[in-house]
Amino acid sequence: MSGPRPTVRRRRLAELLTALREEAGKSQEDAAERLGCHRSKVNRIENGRLGISLGELRDLLNYYGVKDQAQVDELVQLARRGREPGWVRRASLARPTYADFIGYEETANYIRSYEVSLIAGLLQTADYARAVLEAAPTALGSDKIDSLVTARMERQGVLNRDEPPRLCVIQHETSLRQLVGGREVMRGQLSHLLETVRHPCVSLQVIPDGVGAHAGLFGPFVMFRFPNPTFSDVVCVEHRTGTLYMETPEETEEYTLIFDSLRSLALSPADSADLIRQALSSL
Template identity: 35%
Template sequence: MSGQQAGSGTTARRMVLGSRLRRLREASGVTREQAGYSIRASESKISRMELGRVGFKTRDVADLLTLYGVHEDDHRAAVLDLLQEANAPAWWQAYTDVVPGWFQAYLGLEEAAASISSYELQFVPGLLQTEEYARAVVRLGNAAATDAEIDRRVGVRLRRQRLLRARPAPDLLVIVDEAALRRPCGGPEVMRRQLHRLVELAALPQLTLQVMPLGSGGLAAESGSFTLLSFPEQDLPDLVYLEQFTGALYLDKPAEVGEYVAAMQRLRADGLSPERTLALLHSILQED
């Protein structure tokens, strides 16, 4: 986490802090109900805190540490330092008018991830989009939006792409269905420039780009788009992100995540190799 900009990965930090508080509570034999009573809150709030789904107040965390028998200055300081990081403002807070809460959570996880693996059926993934292509995709999904709103939504997408040049940058595996590359989103010229961008990005050492060719088998057609995120912190489990029309699902149960890990492995095996993917991109660019 030390290599990231201040304020990044706040969602992940909240999850780490929540997990740490849960372990301290369980080790001390305190119930969630007792913990909630000690900070004038409900059992359900303690549950949300331990899942990293709400913000943390310094007083509440300090009181919980005392309740859990954490009195050593160094130990308390380490937890309270993590609290300050978890409460740091994230860059997307300036875009809350166009970024729904369910996607803000993803932005925090995306920035904190050590590896991101995604399979996309309809469009080139947001991290790899040109500004023109992103504008066309955003316009498709927000036909009634004003030009100013479209600009802000595109701005969020372009801001996310700083991950590609971050130090350290996450390992990226992107598998795109060939149909997405042949769908002229924004028109033929916009699509040509998008394909050229993919060729350029494929040279990044941290990016593995593969194409699922047309006519591939059942898994490619039935699985739907999904993203797998893995984190360097032991407190954070691997997650599956499934975006829907008006929300998203976040799966973290090992059995569920395991199914998607296996699916991604099969998709990698069925997809074109990175070398053949580049050859296909060049071939499409040479078509009339």
């Protein structure tokens, strides 16, 4: 009988602790000896199956040579709140906190994304991303927008790694026709899509406007799957004031069914590319 699935925060803490141990050149046996426990306990902590006390956490961080106080504080907060099954990260656009989302993006080996009116973040151009941010009713300021655009472009680096994640994107045709930033920006964006879909790990399918009612009418979402089989999938639904993360089997299975249903309605990748070319030619 399997144990409880790791929570979102505990999963993140496990990933960071494992990375810090490896960076320090320590083994799980070394960590266990430091804590005075069996290696199996360290293994369960690093798989997200077991929480860690704040005393043990601080002892390990000291053992791993972690000196950055901000990093220590982040890990302490993750440990304190690690029993919570999911949460809404309250964050206005003026003070965005994308650390968890980016962490999932960087560690996932399979990303599924469904978008309606916007181009998926990993496929956006800088000009398109800037136009989206400038459309926010709350003024962000040029410096903040610059930093957010830079962060979005850096996120796309996951597709250029030696072992990039598999990225499967379903876009509604609306996103191809919406003149975000004007005609010139959209021409650049659609041309970029045609270039990106040549990537061997990227699949892009478009749902035509005329398809009618479908399972994606409730809005966009992103799903992450990880190489570690002990980590459950995570569903991310972004909204105006925060981000909702879901990971229970019932939630992830429901969104998997929705995504598969949308994929069955969407055009093939080749036909989707043709539709993008048509949208581009109309500009």
